[in-house]
Amino acid sequence: MTSTFAARPATVAGTADAEAVRSASGGREVLRVTNPADGSEVGRVPIAGAEEVDAAVATARAAWPGWARIDPGERGRLLHEAAAAVADAAQRLAEIQHRETGRPLAEALAGARAGASTLAQYAELGPVHRGRSLMGAWTATDLMVPEPYGVVVALTPWNDPVAIACGLVGAAVVTGNTVVHKPSEKCPQTGLALNELIREVLPRGVLVSVCGDGLVGAQLAGHRDVQLVAHVGSTATGRAIAEAAARTGAKVLLENGGNDPLLVDEGVDPVWAAEQAAVGAFTNAGQLCTSVERIYVHRGVADEFVEALVAQARRRVARPSGPEEIEMGPLVDVGQRERVHAHVADAVRSGARALVGGEVPEGPGAHYPATVLVDCAPDMLVMREETFGPVAPVRVVDDFAQGLAEAAEGRYGLAATVLTPSMEHAQAAWRELPVGTVKVNAVFGGAPGGAAQPRGASGTGFGYGPELLDEMTRVKVVHVGPPTRGRRG
Incomplete structure (x- = not known):
């Protein structure tokens, strides 16, 4: 990012492409937020200084003892009110997110509604969250009691900002914690609007907003008065947060990068498999935590699968003109597009072929076409690292065992998908893949309440x-033991 400061400390909570500039009015540094669809400015948000970060944490810390003592049912009731407020404002939240991140309006609206639903779920679950009674002595009572940590810092991303923030904030406040929330520097206005809705129904200090770049996130993550840091974002940032928390003793909760594989087995319908792959690779322009990042397809269905996948990629366009086309928004900014294209260019230099896409389009904004790469090798960046863009790299394998073995390689362990008609292969896949979530015969989906x-x-x-x-x-x-009775003389 660009800064007018002569020097800035290394950051731990995000490397922002949102530009930091000096405000013309007061000389204060602000985030300049641009619409990735056309590059136009959509707002400027002040960056919190060190004193403001300290004040935010102090406010949350002061509010915590009183909030922790409130009846859990009352906390749940207030969170229900917050859920209703978010549901009523879902359209407005989606429109703000659409302008800041370029996410298609329908997808942004679905995310906002999911956020409201998540708040409502935690409003119900929080008051019935329970501890355990233990089998102790007959004359004693022994318990395991859950207690809130205190001040929780929530550092949330830009790709699904409402739903993810509602999950972390909702679970934290309903269990008696107070929260300092820093939304991503790429969509600060979305985060501020969401926090305002929730904060209106909560006592002062239970939810505090802080905006800024990675330096602000670093100050929050390493603050001595923070007891828990929850972060959803890149792996590099997560590691830096863990290092900072190790010095303060804060607990760390991280959902970071992924390089999720998709296995396409022999015997599946290749056209259906290509539809699944396209949804996994191209939804939200490939900017989802559990997007399909690499594909292993059995040689027996590879030709038909690739042909169908290319057809699916051609349907994803910036401005649909007919029912056969599907809207695909831009990448969140030009910097992200440069990183995505660098992965594609590395693959092509190393022998891969782009059957569709693979070129940076002309014109304003941060659009990048849905791209299908074939002849991919294990050592290419698109197969080893998180690309986080609308790229579907395909590697043909001779059998399911080879695909499973290669899918299990790598340093990430978020999720994986297996498309197979074989129960034996499905069983082997979910047993052997070292990831938190395995989906069989569906790229997205699952029962409510799952937690990986x-x-x-x-x-x-x-x-x-x-x-x-x-x-x-x-x-x-x-x-709790019985009192000791004194002896009478």
């Missing part, structure tokens, strides 16, 4: 589901 733990470089801890309430609390063991 990412592995390796993809993070640590439950990031959603009922188990997130466990992450937001720590257990205290209590032993």
Whole structure:
């Protein structure tokens, strides 16, 4: 990012492409937010200084004892009110996100509605979150009691900002924590609008907003008065946060990068498999945590699969003109597009072929075409690292065993998908793939309440589901024995 400061410390909470500039009015540094569809400016948001970061944490810390003592049912009731407010404002939140990130309006609206639903779920789950009674002595009572941590810092991303923030904030406040929330520097106005809706129904200080770049996130993550840091974003940032928290003793909850594989087995309908692959690779322009990042297809169905996948890629366009076309928004900014294209260019230089896409389009904005690469090798960046763009790299394998073995390689462990008619192969896949989530015969989907733990470089801890309430609390063991009676002389 560009700054007018002569020097800035290294950041740990995000490397911003949102431009930092000096405000013409007060000389204060601000985030200049641009629309990635056309490059136009859509707002300027002040960056919090060190004193403001300290004040935000102090406000949340002061509010915590009173909030923790409020009846859990009352906390749930207030969170229900917040859920209703977010649901009523879903269209407005989606429009703000659409302008800031370029996400198609329908997808942004679905994310906002999912956020409201998530708040409502935690409003119900929070008051029934329970501890355990232990089998102690007959005359004693022994308990394991969940207690809130205190001040939670939530550092949330730009690709699904409302839904993810609602999950972390909802689970934290309903269990008695207070929260300092820093939305991504790429969509600060979305985060501010969401926080305003939630904050209106909560006591002062329970939810505090802080905006800024990676330096602000670093100050929050390493703050001595923060007890838990929850971060959804890149692996590099997550590692830096973990290092900062190791110095303060704060707990860290991370959902970070992924390089999710898709296995296409022999015997599946190749056209259907290509539809699944396209949804996984191109939805939100490939900017989802669990996007399909690499594809292993059995040689027996490879030709038909690739042909159908290319056809699916051609349907993804910036401005649909007919029912056969599907809107695909831009990447979040030009910097992200440069990173995506660097992965594609590396693959082509190393022998891959782009059957569709693979070129940076002319004109304003950060658009990048849906791209299908073939002849991909394991050592290419698109097969080893998270590309986070609308790129589908395909590697043909001789049998399912080879595909499974190669899919299991790598430092990430977020999710994987297997398309197969074989129960034996499905069983082997979910047993052997070292990831937190395995989906069989569906790229997206799953029952409500599922909660996965990412592995390796993809993070640590439950990031959603009922188990997130466990992450937001720590257990205290209590032993209550009978009083000792004094002897009478």
